[in-house]
Every structure is written in C-alpha cells, then in structure tokens.
Amino acid sequence: AGNDPKSRSINIMNESGRRVEIYWINPDNGSMVLQSTPDILNGASMSLNSFVGHYFEVRELPGKKTGVCGGEDQTCRVDHFTVKTTQDQVIMIKEGVSVEHTDSKTIATRSASALLDTCKSEAKSQLETGSQTPLSILESLGKCVEKGVALEIERANEEIAFQADVRKEMANLIENYTCADMTLNTTEAKRTEYWEGRKVDVMIDRPAAKIHVIENFLTQEECQAVEERAAPILHDATVADGSGGSKLSDSRKAKQAGIKVHWDKEAEGDLIASLSRRVYDYVNHVLPFDIKENGQEDLMSIQYFGRGPDDEKPDRYMPHCDGDCNGLDFKPGQRMATIVMYCDIPEVGGQTRFRNSNVHIIPMKYAATFFSYIDPVTMKMDSGFTEHSGCPVVEGEKKIVTQWVRLGVDDENPWNSFNTLGVKYTDAENQ
Ligand SMILES: O=C(O)CCC(=O)C(=O)O
Numbered sequence: 001a002g003n004d005p006k007s008r009s010i011n012i013m014n015e016s017g018r019r020v021e022i023y024w025i026n027p028d029n030g031s032m033v034l035q036s037t038p039d040i041l042n043g044a045s046m047s048l049n050s051f052v053g054h055y056f057e058v059r060e061l062p063g064k065k066t067g068v069c070g071g072e073d074q075t076c077r078v079d080h081f082t083v084k085t086t087q088d089q090v091i092m093i094k095e096g097v098s099v100e101h102t103d104s105k106t107i108a109t110r111s112a113s114a115l116l117d118t119c120k121s122e123a124k125s126q127l128e129t130g131s132q133t134p135l136s137i138l139e140s141l142g143k144c145v146e147k148g149v150a151l152e153i154e155r156a157n158e159e160i161a162f163q164a165d166v167r168k169e170m171a172n173l174i175e176n177y178t179c180a181d182m183t184l185n186t187t188e189a190k191r192t193e194y195w196e197g198r199k200v201d202v203m204i205d206r207p208a209a210k211i212h213v214i215e216n217f218l219t220q221e222e223c224q225a226v227e228e229r230a231a232p233i234l235h236d237a238t239v240a241d242g243s244g245g246s247k248l249s250d251s252r253k254a255k256q257a258g259i260k261v262h263w264d265k266e267a268e269g270d271l272i273a274s275l276s277r278r279v280y281d282y283v284n285h286v287l288p289f290d291i292k293e294n295g296q297e298d299l300m301s302i303q304y305f306g307r308g309p310d311d312e313k314p315d316r317y318m319p320h321c322d323g324d325c326n327g328l329d330f331k332p333g334q335r336m337a338t339i340v341m342y343c344d345i346p347e348v349g350g351q352t353r354f355r356n357s358n359v360h361i362i363p364m365k366y367a368a369t370f371f372s373y374i375d376p377v378t379m380k381m382d383s384g385f386t387e388h389s390g391c392p393v394v395e396g397e398k399k400i401v402t403q404w405v406r407l408g409v410d411d412e413n414p415w416n417s418f419n420t421l422g423v424k425y426t427d428a429e430n431q
C-alpha cells in the first residue's frame with residue numbers, strides 16, 4: 001500500500017474533551033468498520049493509513065461515569081471527514097466533536113484570509129476617519145498584503161532551505177555506504193515510457209531536473225568504435241585547477257579520451273556520428289531547445305579500472321554536478337543536460353548515484369542515463385537533484401561514453417569560447 005499513489009497517512013488528534021471512536025464507512029454497502037481500538041481518549045491521537053477519498057465517521061462515546069454524551073438531550077455527537085489528496089493531513093476533533101481538517105491547503109487558506117482580515121480592518125478604520133483619499137487607502141491596503149505575503153514566502157523558503165540542507169548532509173554521510181551496498185538495486189522508476197522502441201524509465205521528473213534510464217541506447221559496434229578511437233589517446237582524467245590549467249584529482253579518478261565526431265561521414269553511416277545524432281535526438285525529444293551538434297563538446301570515453309576491494313584509491317567519480325546546480329539563472333553556452341552511455345559493466349561497483357534524489361542506478365550494458373538540469377520555462381538551473389557520482393569500481397572495468405550537452409553554442413560560439421560565467425572570452429585570455 002505504501003507505493004499506492006492514493007495511499008495517505010493521516011493523523012487524528014482528539015481535542016474534543018470527550019472520548020471518541022473512528023469508523024470507516026465502506027462505500028460499497030455502507031457498513032461501518034471500527035478503526036480505533038482502543039477508543040481515542042481526550043488529548044490522545046491516532047494515526048491511520050488510508051486512501052484518498054475514503055470517508056470516516058467520528059463518534060462521541062458516553063462518559064464512563066455519567067453514561068451519557070455531551071450533545072443536546074445527552075445525544076452522542078458525530079462528524080465526518082474524507083481523506084484528501086494532500087500529504088500529511090491532520091484531523092483535529094474539536095470541542096463539540098466537530099472535525100477540523102488541517103491539511104496544507106486548509107492551513108494556507110486560513111493564513112491567507114487571516115492576513116487579508118488584518119489588512120482590511122486597517123483599511124476600514126482609515127475609511128472611517130475620512131482623513132485619507134480612497135487611492136491612498138487602496139495603496140496602503142496593497143502594501144499591507146504585500147508585506148504579509150512576502151513574510152509568508154520568506155518563512156516557507158527558509159523552511160525549504162533548512163530541509164534541503166539536512167537532506168544534503170545526510171546524503172553526504174551515506175555516499176560511501178550506499179556505493180558499497182551490493183544488495184541495493186536500481187531505484188524503481190516513477191513511470192515507464194518508450195522512445196523509438198526503447199524502454200525509458202523515468203526516475204525523477206521535476207521542472208528543472210529530469211533523470212531517465214534508456215535501455216539499448218547504443219550498440220556493441222558503436223561501443224567498439226568509440227573504444228578503438230579512445231585506446232591510443234586514453235589519459236588520466238583531470239579537473240580544472242582554477243587558474244586555467246588542469247590537474248589530477250582524487251575526486252575524479254579514471255582514464256578518459258575525447259572523441260571527435262566526423263560529421264562529414266554521417267551520411268555514409270559512420271557509427272560514432274550516428275550515435276552522436278541519437279544523443280541530440282534524445283535531448284530534443286525531452287527538451288524544447290532544438291539542440292544542434294555545432295559547437296558542442298566532443299564525446300568523452302571514460303574508463304574506470306577495478307583493482308580489488310583493498311584499493312585505497314579506487315577509480316571513481318565523486319559527487320558533482322556537470323553544469324551549474326545552484327538554482328540560479330542559466331548562463332548561455334553552459335551545460336544543461338548529460339547522457340552517460342554504458343558500454344562495459346564492472347563486476348562489482350560503478351553504480352551511478354544521484355544522492356540528493358535518492359536515485360541509484362546499476363549500469364546495464366548498452367543502456368544510457370540521461371539527465372537534464374535546467375527548467376526550460378524559467379531558464380533556472382536545477383538546485384541539486386541532479387548531483388551525481390560514479391561509485392568506486394571494485395572488480396572489472398567500467399567503460400562509458402558521456403556527452404555533456406550545452407545550450408547557446410554554435411560554430412561561431414563553440415563550447416570552449418565560454419568561461420564558466422557564461423561570458424564569452426577570447427582565445428588570448430584563454431592562454
Ligand atoms: O560514471 C558514472 O556513472 C558517472 C559519470 C559522470 O558523472 C559523467 O560522465 O559526468
């Protein structure tokens with residue numbers, strides 16, 4: 001039931017001053033099914049696992065000493081509630097055994113109308129004194145609402161930021177444990193789609209963060225073509241050293257080789273060109289940008305070699321974002337999507353993990369993981385859901401082909417003419 005999208009856990013709090021019981025009313029035959037054993041005493045609470053749309057009755061029970069209820073003519077009062085779609089619903093049983101449904105929508109409506117009431121009564125007293133023009137009263141009413149709304153939004157944002165911080169701290173802590181946990185399977189997909197006959201598992205689908213796993217994205221021949229081109233130029237992976245150069249890094253331990261695409265051979269069926277075309281076709285299938293190959297980075301062959309469980313510095317790729325993932329504005333010419341294609345699968349290790357999204361992917365031969373980190377409507381970047389890692393490769397070899405996809409590049413403005421601020425710089429400055 002936990003995976004049923006309609007299942008909801010609700011919390012019932014009894015503040016009625018009376019003892020009550022809860023019944024589920026079966027819609028098929030109207031029968032009442034008791035949910036509360038024991039009875040819910042005044043001040044007590046009870047949690048209930050239920051489903052959206054389910055209908056319940058709250059019944060007052062006679063006092064233990066008096067033997068009667070508190071309603072008119074000592075009748076036992078009843079009230080009802082229906083499980084709503086929102087998460088974390090709280091049902092309050094108030095004085096008079098009346099049910100108050102406290103879900104996030106109700107709370108929001110209540111605080112909005114309280115705010116409006118305050119501002120309205122302020123405006124009303126201004127009206128009554130008659131000392132101000134209608135326009136200035138209207139203006140101060142607007143200011144009052146604006147101030148209140150801004151305060152509420154600020155409070156909500158502070159809460160979200162706090163929760164994100166906690167989640168990221170936890171993700172940091174468990175990175176090595178989850179990588180080492182060989183019993184952990186690939187995360188269950190949110191839903192499954194098909195693209196040109198290939199199965200696509202959608203792992204997360206947020207406006208600014210999408211993660212897809214596509215089966216049979218490439219072929220053995222294409223993998224072989226990339227690996228043949230990579231073999232003679234394979235070198236240690238490096239990261240930017242912050243002063244225009246590059247350096248070795250423990251956070252990115254692997255071999256790599258850039259693979260140029262010979263677009264002039266696309267028409268004659270060149271394997272690497274047709275693979276690269278498929279990459280852009282998929283990106284354009286998901287994102288509305290009409291991305292072209294012109295000015296994009298080369299394909300990258302990345303190869304990790306397992307040296308057994310005692311290796312203290314295994315080949316791996318520590319958690320990182322491929323582009324910006326700070327939730328801020330996209331900067332032209334920067335990366336906004338990635339496809340990681342799996343050619344050789346290690347025996348142990350080498351999972352691709354998105355720790356902030358709780359998405360764990362055990363590589364499948366010839367499959368690909370696609371992820372994008374831009375909201376195409378607001379043009380804001382992802383705020384960290386697409387941060388990812390390549391877990392340590394313990395046994396065997398992991399060989400992948402990665403394409404980092406940029407937006408805003410073309411022949412005149414290729415990827416390496418942009419610095420990380422999204423501002424074009426000249427070759428002279430690049431030296
Ligand atoms: O090795 C992996 O699974 C992840 C690779 C990666 O992060 C990248 O190519 O950007």
Ligand SMILES: [Fe+2]
Nearest residue numbers: 320321322388
């Ligand atoms: Fe990456």
